[in-house]
Amino acid sequence: MTRRTKQVGELLREELADIIRREVKDPRVGFLSITRVEVSPDLRTAQVYGSVLGTDEERQKTQDALHSAAKYIRFHLKPRLRMRQIPELVFHDDRSMEYAQQISDHMAEIRRLDAEMARRARNVDSGESGDEGRE
DSSP: OOHHHHHHHHHHHHHHHHHHHHTOOOTTOOEEEEEEEEEOTTSSEEEEEEEEESOHHHHHHHHHHHHHHHHHHHHHHTTTSOOSSOOEEEEEEOOHHHHHHHHHHHHHHHHHHHHHHHHHHHHHHHHHHHHHHHO
């Protein structure tokens, strides 16, 4: 991505989050965070990645609502952006934050098990040295 497409993507991310929060009144839209926007080099299309908090059914309903509201959202983008052409919006479900949370949970579990094993090893070592002293 070029500097220009990155700038446009970041601007779109901010504006889309605001428009979806304030203007889109569809009850199917759940708790949504726009995680990133990737704009094509010709600035004609934007891949919008959003993370939805909730069940798979709620995620799907939110995606359906966003797909049906895409033209409405583009209409509200026009006065906010100083661009000749507003990109076509393609919405995607982004589960990277959920995946990152799973990795974090697994790492915490590994640290907990490692600490437990180290504690057991210290107890075994101290137990063996205590037995030798008694004989």
